[in-house]
Amino acid sequence: xxxxxxxxxxxxxxxxxxxxxxxxxxxxxxxxxxxxxxxxxxxxxxxxxxxxxxxxxxxxxxxxxxxxxxxxxxxxxxxxxxxxxxxxxxxxxxxxxxxxxxxxxxxxxxxxxxxxxxxxxxxxxxxxxxxxxxxxxxxxxxxxxxxxxxxxxxxxxxxxxxxxxxxxxxxxxxxxxxxxxxxxxxxxxxxxxxxxxxxxxxxxxxxxxxxxxxxxxxxxxx
Amino acid sequence: xxxxxxxxxxxxxxxxxxxxxxxxxxxxxxxxxxxxxxxxxxxxxxxxxxxxxxxxxxxxxxxxxxxxxxxxxxxxxxxxxxxxxxxxxxxxxxxxxxxxxxxxxxxxxxxxxxxxxxxxxxxxxxxxxxxxxxxxxxxxxxxxxxxxxxxxxxxxxxxxxxxxxxxxxxxxxxxxxxxxxxxxxxxxxxxxxxxxxxxxxxxxxxxxxxxxxxxxxxxxxx
Numbered sequence: 001x002x003x004x005x006x007x008x009x010x011x012x013x014x015x016x017x018x019x020x021x022x023x024x025x026x027x028x029x030x031x032x033x034x035x036x037x038x039x040x041x042x043x044x045x046x047x048x049x050x051x052x053x054x055x056x057x058x059x060x061x062x063x064x065x066x067x068x069x070x071x072x073x074x075x076x077x078x079x080x081x082x083x084x085x086x087x088x089x090x091x092x093x094x095x096x097x098x099x100x101x102x103x104x105x106x107x108x109x110x111x112x113x114x115x116x117x118x119x120x121x122x123x124x125x126x127x128x129x130x131x132x133x134x135x136x137x138x139x140x141x142x143x144x145x146x147x148x149x150x151x152x153x154x155x156x157x158x159x160x161x162x163x164x165x166x167x168x169x170x171x172x173x174x175x176x177x178x179x180x181x182x183x184x185x186x187x188x189x190x191x192x193x194x195x196x197x198x199x200x201x202x203x204x205x206x207x208x209x210x211x212x213x214x215x216x217x218x219x220x221x222x
Numbered sequence: 223x224x225x226x227x228x229x230x231x232x233x234x235x236x237x238x239x240x241x242x243x244x245x246x247x248x249x250x251x252x253x254x255x256x257x258x259x260x261x262x263x264x265x266x267x268x269x270x271x272x273x274x275x276x277x278x279x280x281x282x283x284x285x286x287x288x289x290x291x292x293x294x295x296x297x298x299x300x301x302x303x304x305x306x307x308x309x310x311x312x313x314x315x316x317x318x319x320x321x322x323x324x325x326x327x328x329x330x331x332x333x334x335x336x337x338x339x340x341x342x343x344x345x346x347x348x349x350x351x352x353x354x355x356x357x358x359x360x361x362x363x364x365x366x367x368x369x370x371x372x373x374x375x376x377x378x379x380x381x382x383x384x385x386x387x388x389x390x391x392x393x394x395x396x397x398x399x400x401x402x403x404x405x406x407x408x409x410x411x412x413x414x415x416x417x418x419x420x421x422x423x424x425x426x427x428x429x430x431x432x433x434x435x436x437x438x439x440x441x442x443x444x
Contacts, residue, residue: 006424011426015419019402042407078422079429081401093322097315098417101376109416109425116437147428154323174421180241185264189431191424193417196329197237199396202301203331204233206369206394207301209411 006054006077013051014074016041021071033064080108085146086174088114089161090153091121091131094176098150102181109148113140141168150178228276228299235273236296238263243293255286262369302330307368308396310336311383312375313343313353316398320372331370334364363390374398 006014020040024032034045035050041048046150052070055077075081086109088095095114106110114131116122122133140146149170151160153161158177165173166182172189182190228236242262246254256267256274272293277299283385297303308331310317317336317435326333336353338344344355354362362368371392375383380399388404394411397403404412 011423012419014426015422016402017420019416019418020336078424079425079432080422082425082429082432084425084428093315093319100315102417104421107421107425109421113307127274148424171431172424174424180238189424189427191420191427193415193420194237194241195324195415196241197234198415199326199329199331199412200237200240200302201395202370202394202411203301203304203329204236204299205411205413206306207304209393210301210304214367 002026010054011052013043013147014078018074018078019052019069021074024067025071029067031064032067032070036064075108078108082108084109084148085144086111086148086150087137087138087140087146088129088150088152089134089165090151090176091116091118091126092152092154095150096126097178098152099129111150112144112146115140137164138168141170146170148172148174150174150176151181155179231392232273232276235265236300239273240293242298243289243296246289247293251289253286254289254292258286297330300330304330306331306370307366308333308370308372309359309362309368310351310372310374311356311359311387312339312373312398313338313348314374314376317372317374318348320374320398321351333372334366334368337362359386360390363392368392370394370396372396372398373403377401 009138017037020037021032027119034048037043038045038048041150045210055073086104088111091099091114091149094114099111099114111129114126114129115134115137116131121131124131129148149171149172151158151162151173155177158175158179159181162175162181163174166188172191173181175192175194177189178194178196180192182188193204237386239259242259243254256270257320259265260267260270274287277295308326310320310333311334313321317338321333321336333351336348336351337355337356337359339356343353343379345355369392371387371394373380373384373395377399380401381403384395384397384403388408388410394413395403397412397414397416400416400418404410404416
């Protein structure tokens, strides 16, 4: 199926809908209204209807959405049926956490190999995925179709390793290094898991609450 | 300093500005124009100026921003000078990756303790932080001021542990469990690191490229 073009904000919400619909399906729920789904997720029902209107009509007035149909449609839009191939580069704590605990196949991604420079790691299989010598990455990429590199190397070598992957024509990088690895207008798709950005946003909201508590006290509140 | 109220989108960009300004400062750059900063980050100079206008006038026409002043102002807005206290709950691979490799203090956060149920972990100190028996969490919270819980427990116990932390009046949760842990309108600040949401957004963009390549071939392109 051809992919449907939707806005970035909608794309960011689709995985959340998917998780919620999976949960509903797991609990045996077959139909859900936009109002119900909205209340579960903190959205208005009109926002839900607007989001889903991007990819065809699934809801019926007074009847709601079919949980299964809607779930499968969202999974298709997210490309979960395309079996994209991924490799993991770097098997430190983060890399190992991904190998051991993150079920790539559940999300339609095929993790086919991992790479490290650490001789103690090379040759080990974790969760069915073998860790190869990073020196063999070039040959591996020449012999295999790889869509996504999961980058989990130490931050001081992140850019260099990313440049190597880009030279090997990697299509996309899932970046766990907390370093911005590409120029803004690069052709490579980069999705960042910047832990510090997330923590700093959290810290801002905590600070905002500090201040609102001070204000409340100042005006004689709690 | 009282925190300044800015929109969510601006808040999400502030940590990125901070990282870039840190990098510029590290490289000895003292002044930067909105156009330069924009080209580094993929924003227009007017977007940069608009973002920074939220928190006072730092730029000077034809002279640019002082990298150091701007960096410190952003750090203050993000609450990095407030020394919020954090605990880590769960010391599996993700938890250990955070203890070993993520420098909380660099971001103004004081990681004061970690907790686990695994007897092999309890009593160990990693990177200066001791791992305590999760059974002592209640007493610890009673005796210490804690702002943020970093939640890195297995997903099947995530909600239960989150509920316990909320009952102990935790202010904020940095959630690594890939599970939605609170109701949408909860008072607790929750910042999610949903790995799968990030991977699915990446997968969408890769799928979009699959299709554009097919289209290009269909019309006689590459």
